[in-house]
Amino acid sequence: MSKTYDSIIIGAGIAGASTAHALTQKGQKVLVFDKRGIASGGSGAAGAFVSPKIGKGSPLQTLTNEAFSFAKDFYLSTCPALFHQTGVIRIPKDEADAKKFSAYEPFNENKYVNYKKEQLQELGVHAEFKSFYFPDAGVCDAKEVCEDLLSDIEVIEYEVKEITQEDGLWCVGEYSAKNLVLATGYESDLVDVRYMDIKGTWGSRGDFSSNLKLGISMHQSMSVGANIDGIIKLGATHEKEVKEVVPCKKEQALSLKEKASSLIDTSDLELEEVFCGMRSGSKDYFPLLGKVIDVPFMLKKYPAIIRGAKPEMKYIDNLFVSNGLGGRGFVFAPLMAKMLAECIVEDKEVDVRVDPDRLFLKWCRKSSELDALR
Numbered sequence: 001m002s003k004t005y006d007s008i009i010i011g012a013g014i015a016g017a018s019t020a021h022a023l024t025q026k027g028q029k030v031l032v033f034d035k036r037g038i039a040s041g042g043s044g045a046a047g048a049f050v051s052p053k054i055g056k057g058s059p060l061q062t063l064t065n066e067a068f069s070f071a072k073d074f075y076l077s078t079c080p081a082l083f084h085q086t087g088v089i090r091i092p093k094d095e096a097d098a099k100k101f102s103a104y105e106p107f108n109e110n111k112y113v114n115y116k117k118e119q120l121q122e123l124g125v126h127a128e129f130k131s132f133y134f135p136d137a138g139v140c141d142a143k144e145v146c147e148d149l150l151s152d153i154e155v156i157e158y159e160v161k162e163i164t165q166e167d168g169l170w171c172v173g174e175y176s177a178k179n180l181v182l183a184t185g186y187e188s189d190l191v192d193v194r195y196m197d198i199k200g201t202w203g204s205r206g207d208f209s210s211n212l213k214l215g216i217s218m219h220q221s222m223s224v225g226a227n228i229d230g231i232i233k234l235g236a237t238h239e240k241e242v243k244e245v246v247p248c249k250k251e252q253a254l255s256l257k258e259k260a261s262s263l264i265d266t267s268d269l270e271l272e273e274v275f276c277g278m279r280s281g282s283k284d285y286f287p288l289l290g291k292v293i294d295v296p297f298m299l300k301k302y303p304a305i306i307r308g309a310k311p312e313m314k315y316i317d318n319l320f321v322s323n324g325l326g327g328r329g330f331v332f333a334p335l336m337a338k339m340l341a342e343c344i345v346e347d348k349e350v351d352v353r354v355d356p357d358r359l360f361l362k363w364c365r366k367s368s369e370l371d372a373l374r
Contacts, residue, residue, distance in 0.1 A: 003175045005031045007344065010160050010172070010190070011183030013043035014329045015322040017146040018337035019181055020153050021078075026345045031175060032150060035159035039146035041185055041245070042279035045205050047223040047235045048145070048330045050075065051088040051137035057107040060285055063353055064328060065109045067335040072136055074334040079148045086226040088137035089115060089218040091127045091263070098129035111136055123216055126263055139217050139225050139233070140330050163190050170318065179344050182292070183322045185280040191316065192295040195363035196356050197283045198323055204276040205235030206253025208269035224260050232269060234260050236327075248276040282324035283359065289322055289336050290343060290350040291315040293360055299373065305364045306373055313357060320344060321356060 007023050009016045012034035020030045034040060050071050053064035075083035092098035105114075113133045120127045156175075163180060164171045170180035182190060186200030214227040225233035234256040253274045257266050282288050294314045302311040322340055325332045342348040352358070364370065 004169070005029045005175065005177040007031075007179040007181060008033065008170060008172055008175060008177040009181040009183055010034075011185060012038045012146065012150060012155055013041055013183065013185060014039070014046075014142075014146055014333040015043075015185075015325055015336065016181070016183030017149040018333040019183060019322050019340055021149040022337035022341035023344065024153055026341050028345065030153050031177065032153060032155045033158050033160050033172060034155065035157070037157045038150055038155060039143040040277075042203060042277040043146055043329060044143045045203050045236060045275035045277035046142045046279070046327075046329060047205055047225065047233060048140040048142040049088060049137070049217065049219065049223055050083065050140060050330055051090070051134055051219070052108070052110040053328070054090055054101070054104045054132060055107060056103060059353065061107065062109070063286065064331060067328075067332045068110065068137070070335040070338070071331050071333070072138075075140060075145070079145055082141045082145045082148060083138055084140075084226065084228050085136065085138040086215065086217045086228075087133055087135045088139075089120070089125065089131050089133045089216060091125075091131045091218055091220040092129040093221055095129070101130065101132065108132065110134060124212065124214055124264060125216070125218060127220075133216075137217070142330070145330070160190065165317070168317070179318045179320065181320045181322060181340070181344075185323065186278045188280075188323065191292060191319065193292060193321065193356075194367070194369060195293065195295065195360045196288050196321070196323070197359065197363070198280050198288070199283070200278040201281055201327070202276065203236035203279050203327070204248065204252040204256070204274065205233055206250075206256050206271055207273045207275070208232050208234060208253075208257065209272050210269045212265060212268060214264060218263060220263060222256060222259055224263055231272065235275075245278060246276075248274040250274050252276065279325075279327060279329065280323055281326035285326060286324070287322075287326075287332050287336050287354045288324035288356045289340055289354040290320060290356060292319045292321055293357065299364075299370070303373065305361070306370050308365060310361060313360070
């Protein structure tokens with residue numbers, strides 16, 4: 001088997017899997033590395049809701065809803081058996097939050113219906129406030145989607161600790177490729193990407209067997225999936241103080257069950273399996289997609305950059321990143337993969353909203369890591 005590829009991707013979560021699929025669709029020969037296997041981190045632990053973002057029309061809401069529309073169609077056409085279009089109800093957390101929903105309503109860009117308390121009760125949902133129901137939304141089988149996207153692509157379970165570039169090719173051990181994509185999530189130490197300020201957020205999910213007739217998914221301060229094949233998925237909590245991956249604990253899932261009891265009848269829910277993992281996010285909550293700036297070169301060549309100079313960027317040849325998808329990874333990933341594949345294969349510019357360049361100059365001016373250079 002040849003050990004030379006068009007692109008190597010490091011990371012087999014939803015970001016890496018979607019990118020690998022998109023590049024393969026464009027005729028590329030792709031190799032994927034992951035140190036623990038497909039969807040072994042935050043992606044495998046995700047609730048994997050595919051639903052719109054509500055709010056007052058922010059740029060992030062607009063991008064998220066564009067990504068939602070694309071993702072919905074992508075999953076329905078690519079892996080329809082793994083995307084359950086149950087609809088998703090967004091429920092206010094409290095009375096103050098319910099008042100905000102009224103202000104959000106003009107900015108609901110996707111098809112929705114207002115559900116009153118009585119309608120929710122008929123569905124088996126205990127909620128006091130009028131809620132938004134998005135009928136086109138749903139939930140993915142997280143790990144299975146990643147596996148499906150990579151089903152015809154070579155994946156090697158291997159921890160990449162070093163990458164080198166020789167004669168115009170990126171080398172990972174004995175394997176090489178023209179292009180290298182870093183979809184490494186919260187672990188981002190293979191090259192200097194400090195300016196991207198990638199943060200990890202711990203998430204957990206519990207899968208519970210149940211006979212409860214719950215045909216709809218919902219989100220309040222947690223996600224509750226519809227009953228699919230006798231399983232209700234509860235998750236995911238978000239803990240920013242967790243710095244390292246730790247073993248999953250059933251107590252995490254049982255606390256989710258207790259929390260979900262305010263929304264649904266949890267009396268017959270029996271814990272079957274617990275999932276946990278770290279998700280990666282950016283400082284401004286927008287994804288990080290595109291070329292990687294050569295940070296050491298820029299700081300050495302243009303020292304005035306830390307005082308506000310704005311020189312032309314130099315990028316590391318044929319090195320790309322797909323990261324920072326946060327808690328909406330299964331919403332963002334298909335559209336981000338399309339953009340990145342077009343960037344790599346067709347040399348198209350990525351959307352400025354997700355280009356990591358947006359963070360570089362501010363990092364140069366304000367980062368305490370550069371104080372010694374000032």
